Amino acid sequence: MSTIIMSxxxxxxxxxxxxxxxLISLADNANDEGFCWPxxxxxxxxxCLAERTVQSAIKWLTLSGILSVRERxxxxxxxxxxxxxxxxxxxxxxxAAAPSPPQLTTQTxxAAAPRTVIExxxxxxxxxxxxxxxxxSKAKCSPQAIVDLFNKTIPEFPQVVMxxxxxxxxxxxxxxxxxxxxxxxxxxxxxxxxxxxxxLMGEVPASGGTAFRCNFDWLIAPRNFVKVVEGNYNA
Numbered sequence: 001m002s003t004i005i006m007s008x009x010x011x012x013x014x015x016x017x018x019x020x021x022x023l024i025s026l027a028d029n030a031n032d033e034g035f036c037w038p039x040x041x042x043x044x045x046x047x048c049l050a051e052r053t054v055q056s057a058i059k060w061l062t063l064s065g066i067l068s069v070r071e072r073x074x075x076x077x078x079x080x081x082x083x084x085x086x087x088x089x090x091x092x093x094x095x096a097a098a099p100s101p102p103q104l105t106t107q108t109x110x111a112a113a114p115r116t117v118i119e120x121x122x123x124x125x126x127x128x129x130x131x132x133x134x135x136x137s138k139a140k141c142s143p144q145a146i147v148d149l150f151n152k153t154i155p156e157f158p159q160v161v162m163x164x165x166x167x168x169x170x171x172x173x174x175x176x177x178x179x180x181x182x183x184x185x186x187x188x189x190x191x192x193x194x195x196x197x198x199x200l201m202g203e204v205p206a207s208g209g210t211a212f213r214c215n216f217d218w219l220i221a222p223r224n225f226v227k228v229v230e231g232n233y234n235a
Contacts, residue, residue, distance in 0.1 A: 002032045008083035015060070015088060021047040022057035023066070026079055034081035055177065062179055064088045071180040071229065139182040141175040143168045146187050150216055153191035156201065160216045170220045177225075190229065194219060197233040 009027040012020075025043050029036035040058075044051045058079075061067040066086040070078040147160045147167075160167070175181050194200050194214070202213030218224055227233065 002027070002030050002034070004032050005030045005034050005081055005083065009066075009081070012066070012083065012086055015064070016057075018047070018049050018053050019057045019060055021049060022054055023061055023081075026061075026067070026081055030079075030081050034083075035078065036081070037076040037078050039076055059179055069178070069180055071178065071186070076230070077180070141172050141182070143171040145184065146171055146175075147216070149184065149187055150191055150219075153188065154195050156195075157213075158215055167217065167220070170217075173222070174220055174225055190219075193231070193234065194228060197228075199233045200228070 006024070006027045009023055012023070015023070022043055025046050026036055026038070028046075029038045040051050040054050043049075044054045047054065049057075058067065058069065062069055064086055066081060066083060068080045068082070070080075143163055147163060150157075151159045180186055198204050199212065200214050202211040205211050214224070219228065
């Protein structure tokens with residue numbers, strides 16, 4: 001544990017209880033440079049939060065600037081904490097209160113009315129740096145592009161021809177599991193990792209004589225996806 005990182009994280013405000021709990025758990029594992037690599041399951045166990053809640057908190061912390069995530073194929077995810085870069089969305093609108101001082105010179109009953117008019121000025125928030133970074137980081141998922149990449153990378157497998165509704169939903173679910181997944185380079189590495197596994201490619205005979213061989217639908221199923229990313233089939 002780094003007392004430097006931990007002492008910098010405790011005073012931070014503007015986040016929910018689960019988000020703060022995940023942040024402190026990461027800080028407790030970090031070294032003085034802010035690096036740590038606990039699994040989501042480990043964070044979930046320590047914070048008593050559901051894994052989905054932990055993943056949502058990690059995504060929010062990433063968007064707030066305090067956390068960067070680098071998913072490593074076959075190894076645990078690397079996290080980097082930078083408390084000094086923390087910029088939550090709700091702190092990105094200091095100018096919204098600027099028009100209110102002139103209204104405070106009037107009588108008390110009238111002073112309350114302009115406030116309701118001032119509040120909509122928060123709407124231009126997409127122009128603020130914090131919100132713009134949120135727009136940039138949210139890449140659009142293209143299920144067809146991912147299918148095409150699979151067909152090209154692993155031609156030995158049965159080619160995906162029909163992009164069914166179920167397949168689209170599963171691809172988008174894996175895409176949204178982590179900000180790291182929202183990059184075609186990640187999917188290129190993922191399918192390359194599959195092709196490098198003798199077991200997944202059906203080159204390891206099973207006890208019954210028939211080797212296991214996966215397909216696209218197997219690879220995008222939630223549990224199988226996690227196992228492949230964590231390198232369980234490349235040992």
